[in-house]
Amino acid sequence: MAGYLLRRLVQSVLILLGVTLVTFFLLYVLPADPVRQIAGRSATAETVESIRRQLGLDQPFWVQYGRYLWNLLHLDLGRSYLQRSNVSELIWARLPPTLLLMAGAIVCELILGLTMGIVAALRRGTATDNGLMIASFVGVSAPQFVVGLLMLYLFGVRLHWLPISGYGTFAHLVLPSLTLGILGAGWYSRMMRSSMVEVMRQDFIRTARAKGLARRRVILRHALPNAILPIIAMIGIDIGIFMGGIVVVESVFGWPGIGQLAWQAIQRVDIPIIMGVTLVSAVAIVLGNLLADLVTPLIDPRIRLR
Amino acid sequence: MKRLLASTALMVALAAPALAQDQDTYTPDPNATPGGSITITYKDDVATLDPAIGYDWQNWSMIKSLFDGLMDYVPGTTDLRPGLAESYEISEDGLTYTFHLRPGVKFHNGREMTAEDVVYSLSRVTNPATQSPGAGFFGMIEGFDAMMDGSATTLSGVTAVDPQTVQIKLSRPDATFLHVMALNFASVVPREAVEAAGEDFGRQPVGTGAFRLAEWTLGQRLVFEKNPDYWREGVPYLDQITFEVGQEPVVALLRLQNGEIDVPGDGIPPAKFQEVMNDPAQAEHVVQGGQLQTGYITMNVTQPPFDNVDVRRAVNMAINKDRIVQIINGRAIPANQPLPPSMPGYTEGQEGYAYDPEGAKALLAQAGFADGIDTELYVMNTDPNPRIAQAIQQDLAAVGINASIQSLAQANVIEAGGAGTAPMIWSGGMAWIADFPDPANFYYPILGCAGAVEGGWNWSKYCNEELDAMATQADSISDPARSEERLKLWSDVYAKVMEDAVWAPVFNEERYTMKSARMGGDDSLYVDPVSIPVNYDYVYVTE
Numbered sequence: 021m022a023g024y025l026l027r028r029l030v031q032s033v034l035i036l037l038g039v040t041l042v043t044f045f046l047l048y049v050l051p052a053d054p055v056r057q058i059a060g061r062s063a064t065a066e067t068v069e070s071i072r073r074q075l076g077l078d079q080p081f082w083v084q085y086g087r088y089l090w091n092l093l094h095l096d097l098g099r100s101y102l103q104r105s106n107v108s109e110l111i112w113a114r115l116p117p118t119l120l121l122m123a124g125a126i127v128c129e130l131i132l133g134l135t136m137g138i139v140a141a142l143r144r145g146t147a148t149d150n151g152l153m154i155a156s157f158v159g160v161s162a163p164q165f166v167v168g169l170l171m172l173y174l175f176g177v178r179l180h181w182l183p184i185s186g187y188g189t190f191a192h193l194v195l196p197s198l199t200l201g202i203l204g205a206g207w208y209s210r211m212m213r214s215s216m217v218e219v220m221r222q223d224f225i226r227t228a229r230a231k232g233l234a235r236r237r238v239i240l241r242h243a244l245p246n247a248i249l250p251i252i253a254m255i256g257i258d259i260g261i262f263m264g265g266i267v268v269v270e271s272v273f274g275w276p277g278i279g280q281l282a283w284q285a286i287q288r289v290d291i292p293i294i295m296g297v298t299l300v301s302a303v304a305i306v307l308g309n310l311l312a313d314l315v316t317p318l319i320d321p322r323i324r325l326r
Numbered sequence: 327m328k329r330l331l332a333s334t335a336l337m338v339a340l341a342a343p344a345l346a347q348d349q350d351t352y353t354p355d356p357n358a359t360p361g362g363s364i365t366i367t368y369k370d371d372v373a374t375l376d377p378a379i380g381y382d383w384q385n386w387s388m389i390k391s392l393f394d395g396l397m398d399y400v401p402g403t404t405d406l407r408p409g410l411a412e413s414y415e416i417s418e419d420g421l422t423y424t425f426h427l428r429p430g431v432k433f434h435n436g437r438e439m440t441a442e443d444v445v446y447s448l449s450r451v452t453n454p455a456t457q458s459p460g461a462g463f464f465g466m467i468e469g470f471d472a473m474m475d476g477s478a479t480t481l482s483g484v485t486a487v488d489p490q491t492v493q494i495k496l497s498r499p500d501a502t503f504l505h506v507m508a509l510n511f512a513s514v515v516p517r518e519a520v521e522a523a524g525e526d527f528g529r530q531p532v533g534t535g536a537f538r539l540a541e542w543t544l545g546q547r548l549v550f551e552k553n554p555d556y557w558r559e560g561v562p563y564l565d566q567i568t569f570e571v572g573q574e575p576v577v578a579l580l581r582l583q584n585g586e587i588d589v590p591g592d593g594i595p596p597a598k599f600q601e602v603m604n605d606p607a608q609a610e611h612v613v614q615g616g617q618l619q620t621g622y623i624t625m626n627v628t629q630p631p632f633d634n635v636d637v638r639r640a641v642n643m644a645i646n647k648d649r650i651v652q653i654i655n656g657r658a659i660p661a662n663q664p665l666p667p668s669m670p671g672y673t674e675g676q677e678g679y680a681y682d683p684e685g686a687k688a689l690l691a692q693a694g695f696a697d698g699i700d701t702e703l704y705v706m707n708t709d710p711n712p713r714i715a716q717a718i719q720q721d722l723a724a725v726g727i728n729a730s731i732q733s734l735a736q737a738n739v740i741e742a743g744g745a746g747t748a749p750m751i752w753s754g755g756m757a758w759i760a761d762f763p764d765p766a767n768f769y770y771p772i773l774g775c776a777g778a779v780e781g782g783w784n785w786s787k788y789c790n791e792e793l794d795a796m797a798t799q800a801d802s803i804s805d806p807a808r809s810e811e812r813l814k815l816w817s818d819v820y821a822k823v824m825e826d827a828v829w830a831p832v833f834n835e836e837r838y839t840m841k842s843a844r845m846g847g848d849d850s851l852y853v854d855p856v857s858i859p860v861n862y863d864y865v866y867v868t869e
Contacts, residue, residue, distance in 0.1 A: 052737035053781070056744060060381050060459025061783045062761070062771055066474050067461055068781060070454040104374045104528050105544075113544035169576075177580050184584065185577045186570070187546060274573040276545035284370050289737040 032306045039302040098292035107296040118277030128201025137212025159206030168199040168272035185274040196273040215247040256312025260305040362867035363566035364588040367573035374528030377513035378451040378458040387857035393513035393533035402850030404763035420499035420804035425492045431557045433516045434538040441486035449481045460511030466500040499804045505762035536562040536863040563866035588842040615853025616668040618760035623830040624785040636693035638827035642679035643686040644725040658833035666834040671765030671816035686725040698726035704748040706755035707733040743785035765816040788828040
């Protein structure tokens with residue numbers, strides 16, 4: 021187990037290194053000069069060159085990349101070209117809202133997805149099953165931008181049940197979490213349905229039924245714990261999917277997380293922020309996958325890590 | 327009206343030698359009630375509130391309310407008025423300006439502002455280590471070159487005669503100098519606060535302005551509170567302004583309709599514009615005004631086929647400007663020259679190039695391009711610019727010019743323009759908005775030889791030394807009695823630019839600011855030429 025963990029951690033570091041190299045290279049070859057952006061439109065050629073020297077952007081690629089890695093080792097993500105603040109500070113300030121939103125989305129997708137999946141499995145072949153599976157299909161395929169705006173319009177503008185946008189209270193959390201969670205809920209309901217259908221066919225369920233246990237007890241005590249296993253491992257992988265979703269959802273709902281920061285930075289080609297957010301997302305995805313792999317044997321002793 | 331105001335501004339700029347005095351005749355709104363707070367929304371984070379660095383339209387007006395410079399503008403107009411300087415004198419030769427500071431002006435940290443602070447601030451903004459995008463504006467001050475090459479750390483032309491008097495020596499007479507002193511870049515900052523905050527002064531700003539920063543929660547909101555010690559009597563009216571960031575314009579509009587916010591800082595989203603304007607209940611809260619802006623197509627005059635003036639003229643004749651104005655819901659007026667109508671030096675009655683596709687075809691044939699031309703049109707990739715580019719593409723195709731559209735992020739278009747690799751650029755989204763209301767500001771960086779260098783903003787790469795000489799001659803006229811002569815010279819410069827058809831000017835955008843029903847104050851404060859979206863110091867709430 022310890023050997024496995026060590027190997028995975030080394031792998032993770034290599035992956036992250038690869039991510040920094042690829043991102044740094046792409047941003048390096050991008051035909052946009054950050055110095056021109058900083059210097060502004062009335063700058064003289066001397067000003068531009070002076071800024072380029074001060075930022076070390078006159079150095080060759082490998083020197084710049086090496087310096088970036090060196091700073092990274094010291095937990096320094098650099099300074100934003102346009103916001104003129106430390107990138108780590110900007111990301112740190114936006115991390116709590118993003119984590120909160122992700123937690124909200126996980127709760128939403130679990131409650132919605134599992135309920136839908138279980139009900140569909142138990143009513144297999146009926147109109148309820150078909151209806152729920154169509155709903156899950158819509159959930160998976162509807163663009164989050166559209167879902168977000170529709171919910172915002174319905175619950176915020178028309179019904180006045182929830183705030184339109186912003187951050188701070190539980191009410192603010194509901195719509196963005198739901199929007200972000202609906203995609204996962206669609207997946208989960210489908211997985212849960214097939215997993216549940218599979219488990220319900222197993223011998224031990226038939227045995228339990230034959231023993232005369234109540235249907236309710238069979239489902240909750242025997243079927244569910246077995247059917248839910250593959251879903252739990254999915255949550256770790258979900259973090260990667262969320263990282264894409266938050267960019268859209270946070271922008272629609274004015275949620276002050278790192279997705280919004282990323283979107284603004286991309287639009288304005290603020291390279292240090294793009295690098296920082298990419299790195300943080302990569303870390304989240306790598307950790308999520310690692311967690312998923314570590315959790316699986318704990319809940320299913322048949323799986324061993326080597 | 328606008329034209330009249332703008333000319334007055336110039337008269338002030340060219341104020342009588344040795345006799346310039348306080349021209350501030352502005353009377354604040356007698357119905358204004360103090361107190362209350364408002365909420366403004368923005369899509370993007372606020373970049374920095376350091377006046378030496380902030381240079382986007384979002385932080386420009388915020389910085390204006392936190393800081394002051396020696397000069398200022400009459401609210402809602404382009405007229406200069408004294409700011410931290412109570413009065414000033416200009417020497418006979420137009421080379422020495424003596425500013426007398428207002429006594430008793432305090433920084434937000436409680437310390438009294440003195441002449442030394444002015445010297446420090448102007449040295450700071452011109453010091454290359456500050457990386458100020460506005461340093462270039464101060465080129466007329468003595469000692470500027472020594473600052474740029476690093477041989478000096480204090481701008482030698484600026485001296486503190488006594489604690490209340492600053493003298494600024496110019497290396498050449500420059501009619502735009504007082505406007506430069508009204509730019510945010512010339513704001514007076516306290517040395518101790520700048521040094522204490524270091525690189526983070528933009529996040530911990532300390533100025534003399536009507537408001538001070540009370541809270542900045544990164545990515546969420548900024549709160550400005552009234553400066554109780556503000557040196558201008560009776561203002562600001564508002565106790566507090568909250569800027570909420572990260573709000574999509576469409577969502578901001580919904581929140582405005584819901585009564586949650588007062589001004590959507592990014593304006594009315596293009597997709598919602600007609601809906602708002604066709605609804606009388608909403609349209610009555612929209613204020614319309616002019617902007618010192620021109621949208622234009624640049625043509626790279628150093629490369630074929632645009633090195634041929636007939637081709638450039640043909641492009642001008644091929645563009646159906648009225649149709650393009652329709653594409654943006656009529657939020658602009660067609661342009662026929664580089665300067666916008668509210669800018670001094672604008673030539674009334676100039677016809678420019680009329681829409682004439684047949685004439686354009688004939689010109690192209692005459693220039694030897696009867697078989698057509700293949701070229702590229704660069705455009706910034708945010709709405710409505712790609713749609714405008716498509717209209718331009720169609721108009722050009724109708725006369726035989728096949729322009730393929732390169733739709734890119736703003737930074738990439740600016741890069742291609744600066745490098746001179748873009749044959750044609752539609753300027754929308756990056757278009758020139760004047761830094762100050764003077765015709766000179768539309769020439770040097772975007773049409774003069776200084777901007778035609780690698781990386782410069784003169785994307786046509788047009789360099790006409792004769793015109794540069796005319797421009798310099800115009801700006802050396804600092805005698806107010808000759809201001810008409812100066813404007814005539816500028817008018818001639820732009821007429822020649824049009825004769826050479828360096829650009830195809832397309833339209834001048836109008837500004838539309840939407841506000842909540844409870845916002846009070848004259849309409850001009852909501853389309854203030856120097857404070858976008860509104861002049862925070864003078865607006866108020868009625869409930």
